Amino acid sequence: MPLGQRAGDKSDSRYCGVEVLDFPAGDGLPAVLTHSLSSAFDFLLAPLVDPDYRPTPGTVLPVAASDLVLSPSQWSSHIVGKISEWIDLDSEDEQLRLDSELTLKQEIAWASHLSLQACVLPPPRRSSCANYARVVNNILQGLTNMQLWLRIPLEKSEPMDEDRDQSDIVDSWEWWNSFRLLCEHSSQLYVALDILSSLPSMNSLGRWFGEPVRAAILQTDAFLTNARGYPCLSKRHQTLLTGFFNHSVQAIISGRSNHNVSQVAEGVLSGAENHTADTPIRHTLSPYLDYIAYLYQRMDPLPEQERFEPLMDNLEAQTYETFEKDTVKYAQYQRAIAKALVDKVSDDEVSTTRTVLMVVGAGRGPLVRASLQAAEETGRKLKVYAVEKNPNAVITLHSLIKLEGWESMVTIISSDMRCWDAPEKADILVSELLGSFGDNELSPECLDGAQRFLKPDGISIPYSYTSFIQPVTASKLHNDIKAHKDIAHFETAYVVKLHRVARLAPPQPVFSFTHPNFPKATNQRYTKLQFKLPQDTGSCLVHGFAGYFDAVLYKDVHLGIEPNTCTPNMFSWFPIFFPLRKPIYIPSESPIEVHFWRCCGATKVWYEWAMMAPSPSPIHNSNGRSYWVGL
Amino acid sequence: MPLGQRAGDKSDSRYCGVEVLDFPAGDGLPAVLTHSLSSAFDFLLAPLVDPDYRPTPGTVLPVAASDLVLSPSQWSSHIVGKISEWIDLDSEDEQLRLDSELTLKQEIAWASHLSLQACVLPPPRRSSCANYARVVNNILQGLTNMQLWLRIPLEKSEPMDEDRDQSDIVDSWEWWNSFRLLCEHSSQLYVALDILSSLPSMNSLGRWFGEPVRAAILQTDAFLTNARGYPCLSKRHQTLLTGFFNHSVQAIISGRSNHNVSQVAEGVLSGAENHTADTPIRHTLSPYLDYIAYLYQRMDPLPEQERFEPLMDNLEAQTYETFEKDTVKYAQYQRAIAKALVDKVSDDEVSTTRTVLMVVGAGRGPLVRASLQAAEETGRKLKVYAVEKNPNAVITLHSLIKLEGWESMVTIISSDMRCWDAPEKADILVSELLGSFGDNELSPECLDGAQRFLKPDGISIPYSYTSFIQPVTASKLHNDIKAHKDIAHFETAYVVKLHRVARLAPPQPVFSFTHPNFPKATNQRYTKLQFKLPQDTGSCLVHGFAGYFDAVLYKDVHLGIEPNTCTPNMFSWFPIFFPLRKPIYIPSESPIEVHFWRCCGATKVWYEWAMMAPSPSPIHNSNGRSYWVGL
Incomplete structure (x- = not known):
């Protein structure tokens, strides 16, 4: 019983x-x-x-x-x-x-x-x-x-x-x-x-x-x-x-x-x-x-989001509906946009100035709604361009605007943001391109492309984002990956709920990006991190690294899943897991040193990673041979 | 030039x-x-x-x-x-x-x-x-x-x-x-x-x-x-x-x-x-x-034996001729047999006593010759049974005996020693069943079988043998094995000339066997060894263990390839190499601990091995899955 x-x-x-x-x-x-x-x-x-x-x-x-x-x-x-x-x-x-x-x-x-x-x-x-x-x-x-x-x-x-x-x-x-x-x-x-x-x-x-x-x-x-x-x-x-x-x-x-x-x-x-x-x-x-x-x-x-344990491979399908309902996320966007609007347009200018805001990747319209609500809340006038490349989402977007009576305020652009020739420049650029590891879904590259529509003094929301990692013991994940019997699966990062995991040291920042990126600097990154485990932990085995992000949407409005600062009751993102091909034994009180690279090629972006201390591992995912995102 | x-x-x-x-x-x-x-x-x-x-x-x-x-x-x-x-x-x-x-x-x-x-x-x-x-x-x-x-x-x-x-x-x-x-x-x-x-x-x-x-x-x-x-x-x-x-x-x-x-x-x-x-x-x-x-x-x-580097896989073919010419080896056997004959038969008994000597695995007859020369040298009378299971070798043996006129002294038994029913018991049992690692070609099992022909006070030549190992850096061997891209080749021992190898610590004994084995004890063995590297070596990488043997033929007459005591100018045996699936880094002054098992099943004999310090490796060759000798 x-x-x-x-x-x-x-x-x-x-x-x-x-x-x-x-x-x-x-x-x-x-x-x-x-x-x-x-x-x-x-x-x-x-x-x-x-x-x-x-x-x-x-x-x-x-x-x-x-x-x-x-x-x-x-x-x-x-x-x-x-x-x-x-x-x-x-x-x-x-x-x-x-x-x-x-x-x-x-x-x-x-x-x-x-x-x-x-x-x-x-x-x-x-x-x-x-x-x-x-x-x-x-x-x-x-x-x-x-x-x-x-x-x-x-x-x-x-x-x-x-x-x-x-x-x-x-x-x-x-x-x-x-x-x-x-x-x-x-x-x-x-x-x-x-x-x-x-x-x-x-x-x-x-x-x-x-x-x-x-x-x-x-x-x-x-x-x-x-x-x-x-x-x-x-x-x-x-x-x-x-x-x-x-x-x-x-x-x-x-x-x-x-x-x-x-x-x-x-x-x-x-x-x-x-x-x-x-x-x-x-x-x-x-x-x-x-x-x-x-x-x-x-x-x-x-809690409801804890009740299913998604399989690694079909996470997107299972959580698709969930993403749309993440009201906390869009409330944070609305707060950030409201603050940006107030900074852009002083109370004296409210009646004379109309702010141009572009949503790049508008999807079915949640950020358009957040933007208009922010404008209403602050009493600012707004002109919105909603750029979306998925024609099915564009259909939904058209119905929404008609239904809500937003025709005078919103222009829908059914186009890939990379091809669009904007008729005017924007004061505010709003996007939601972040992955579990921040930059892992090409937000930096997409926004570098989109910033050509942004005025020199324009604001990007998000303003910046930072990825974080922490070493973990994750025996079950290791064995799940090992079952594939190849190296490629050990050189792939997984978006996965971390259930049976021991977090061995507090997360540390890895890569940061700030937008707009004027003048355009490289999106390649290289970071070395050293983790010290609490003295009374004893020895342990590291199977890989749990990854998170935190984003500054605008000024003090942030959004993220980094455990110490995470936005409560938000469930759009699971952590990411970077495995090690061979678990590494950490003698008691030995520091862990790990190196992470973000690499950019002509057609793809990928990560490489390697342990350096207590002993060097092979470089994982050399040349992005196992895991990459295509440009 | x-x-x-x-x-x-x-x-x-x-x-x-x-x-x-x-x-x-x-x-x-x-x-x-x-x-x-x-x-x-x-x-x-x-x-x-x-x-x-x-x-x-x-x-x-x-x-x-x-x-x-x-x-x-x-x-x-x-x-x-x-x-x-x-x-x-x-x-x-x-x-x-x-x-x-x-x-x-x-x-x-x-x-x-x-x-x-x-x-x-x-x-x-x-x-x-x-x-x-x-x-x-x-x-x-x-x-x-x-x-x-x-x-x-x-x-x-x-x-x-x-x-x-x-x-x-x-x-x-x-x-x-x-x-x-x-x-x-x-x-x-x-x-x-x-x-x-x-x-x-x-x-x-x-x-x-x-x-x-x-x-x-x-x-x-x-x-x-x-x-x-x-x-x-x-x-x-x-x-x-x-x-x-x-x-x-x-x-x-x-x-x-x-x-x-x-x-x-x-x-x-x-x-x-x-x-x-x-x-x-x-x-x-x-x-x-x-x-x-x-x-x-x-x-x-x-030296001549250094001039060719045998491929791992067909060593026997290339060195077959070489083995026959290893005069140093048979000279040592002759010395051992001579000493045993003198101990068995005092000078007073020379004319009345005939010693019964059995050569198990007589091959083309080199041990028969060594035995008869020892008898002549010591003036002892000898009756030799030459047991050989290879019918081709038996033909050569018959010709040899006829040619040398040894018919009165030598009886050829064309039979597997396991099946033979000997007409009398022997005073001395002579064999050359040793492999590079001593017991690795089933000498213990064969001699345990053959000792039923031996008198309770009979002598086995060899009397005992011991295997030795030492940790080595062997980057080339590691890469040669890695080229096979499987685990089985990393769980196999190789008889191979050790050319580009760094010997990191003096060899230590692993398994010893003594004959006759009355009452018959198990041939399973388990040995733990600890190696300490010289202080000024610094850190190093261990790719595996070089193995050797030393045998006591009789009393002070020995034969072997253990580097510190090896018999000079003998070239019948190359060392054996036990690889590690993953090379192990040895920090400066850290001891190396390795465990070796000799396992005996119903149909086969095999070794298992594992590093324990500085960090445990997987058990290699579990159940003899990759490498064994059939009984």
Whole structure:
């Protein structure tokens, strides 16, 4: 039974599981499952094989339950397999290593036979997990559907190596990072995080939001007790768990109950004899589940623009209607135009002066409307030229003007702005040619062409725009791109909602353009940026850069999606993502240096980018070979 | 005219060029070329475009000479183009950057038009060379045949950045490394090293032997003066230059003459009027060329086994004959067998005891001969079983035995050793199943099978063997493998002569096997190795690991190719090379950690390997998917 109904949430975070600690010998598993499901848990994390088993030639694997005791759909929907925790593939003891390898392979083969969706691998035990990773990588090569979730404690850990200093504490993220690098970023390898009572810093935790975390295993020991004796979580734990819910991570409750609330109502599952069919015994962990469900239901509903995750390739089609309804955007344009009109025409001149305003790329008319509203609001007289090259949009524009009775104020020019010979020069040039990265849809080139209609003292709205980037961990995006198996997809920027992403450092400005561009200067750009990660982040992996823009429409009126200054409730633009062909490991406290170029050729404009520190990457998209915009 | 005739040397190191310092305006280039060739230089490093040129719209490129003043073959055989040295692609001055980009592209286009084999790019001037690398990478994408040689000073350098500390000194190898990483290890990008009077440490210099160095540009300032007033080089310079000659690097002499030896014989090229056709004026740099030629001719001739560089794929065919002639190898076997016979049979028992010796894999009989010679040498009586599965070899073996009259001592068994049912057990088991990496041709598995014929106190020759690896820079091997454009070739080990390779740290043992293997233990192995590079090496790039073996045949008689202990004058084995899919950058003084596995399946044996430090690589050859030996 899902944690609750949250409008728009289709993710796995609605489901909550429970870990089975004791091996359900005999045919105990169906009873445990029935009891847990009836207590509103959605699935079990359950051992599949007797933990006392060690491989012996000729013996049958002592499994928890034959495949017949549960139906195939029960196995696949309600059981996540738990691999035996004694396995220790990086032990110095060769026999233990070999036994562990054999058992791990046997258990995974059994789980595959049961068609489980996932198995949880026990946490690495040693400072080095190379042999463990090697065996798991071997298994992953042959696995068709099942996922493997590597269990990782969410705090610094002390490996159990015999020969290690006591002071040698491992950042558990490093275990995960080594493991997945050794396994070539396998798309079937995930993380299950054990949440304990102490938590590392928020910057350190934040890294996990860009990693493929499937489950947060909440230990009962991590819970506090509220005034009424019920379990609850610290503020920091609550924030973390909400963060995980927002990143499609599901909770699993684990451990012995420390909160024996209301014995009467609850009972204990001991033998299961002392209850009737009418009054099922409550699960000992139900109070924890209740609290998790409460946290889940307390979350804000998802805003409408968050409810769909567009595919990378057909974003425009899906968001076409959305763009037209972005009232916030046009309100900002109206404010900017109003300010420009007031600056152009003083109150004394209102009756004698008519301002000439050109909308280049008028589309179906939203900027024409904003301009006329600004004129009305400020009491300025306006003559509008609406230039549009799409003949279908021009038809709509004609109807609109007739309908609104704007014929005397608006002249429609059905032409490409590059070919039009304007009969007079404009005081104000208004356009909306910005892409997610500002200049990425050729706004600079288009406006450089259009500025020949602008008076020397004319105003361009937007006046300027700047792109921004920030380094991110984005394991899912990386794997989506890798699935194409070519370099070209790693040299392409994607306009995409950034969902499972860790933002590692504040965004920094990349390229700026100002209009009008008198005398015309080059639109080529070259910028070097250095990012310093917060000290307490630890090491991390960078899969690429998230890009944004901010535009100054006029004076203090701006518009943009740069996270720190973004215009609220505007949804015309998603961020852009510039991937790296090979994710780059950033040692703790190492600065990241990246270079971005905007290149202009005779027929196209493109970006190139390269990491320089901590180590140089190849130049991406050399000569615009993979990704460009045609002039 | 080549530097000299050196038996077996077919490499470019025979040729020596001279750098033209002054721009040969007008049609001066043919005269300079004629003079240099008649002075025994082989080619010119010459500027192609007037160094005072800056791009101006509408002007014709002021080239040194039209393409008609030299024949096409003269251009391509005798001229290496020198790109203008003023270009500065990483300047803070945007106009200088843009002018530099345009000029560089124009000059390379001109050089391509002339069909030059190579152009030398001026050294990077700044601590960061990202924009320079980006433009060169752009050019490389469109270049079909011409090579680009990046000029790099062979010493620590001070970049000319305005805003840098004076103390910021760059290891020039870092420039090269960043440049080639940014250019994706382009196979058309090479290095030309400027050799100056001071040299860094030998460990630091040694890195270059694994890099694609095409030319050593010897500055006249690097020369000393000998007692007779002639130019000569310091011992360290001589060693370096000899090293370069051995790695197919050609010399270019550059600079003004500091040794005005014997004015009368030499003259000076000034106007070229004061000489007749019969007495050509000597080139001012001839004394330097004479010295270089002297160094070249003084080198030892190449040993016979060095004279051919086998292709990776058909090594066996080319070296088949060679193996049979490896007398050193069989002499070592004979010594080992003799010692074993003496240990088995005391002098008192000589007349009463006959030792049973089995040769498993007898081939055409070299080990049979070695065994009988050992018996004769020690006066021991011997009964030999020669087991061979190749029926063609068995025919040769029969003839040999008849020819030598060994019928009474030798029994030929035409059978696979795995099927043979021996009539008696052996005292000594002799085999030669070792590969370049020791166990890589299944010697452990074969001998585990054959030991069932061996008495419990029997002796196996070889008694044990150990594989070794060391990290190497091997840019050429990396590019050869990359040309296949797949992962499988990067997960395959190659038996190959290691020619252009820098050995970064002493070899360390990997896997050891001992025979007989009573009671039979697993032949799976797992070894972690840590390499520490000498402190003064600086940073470097590791392309993979060179592998070797050493075998103890019996007691103190060993046989092997591990460089520090290798058996002299033996040529049956080349080293083996384990590549890395992605070369790994090793920061100065960082340890290298690598893990090697020997894995045994039901039908095959294979290796897996992975780097763990400084950063984890993927596991190579998971499940033996790319490279294995069938059982």
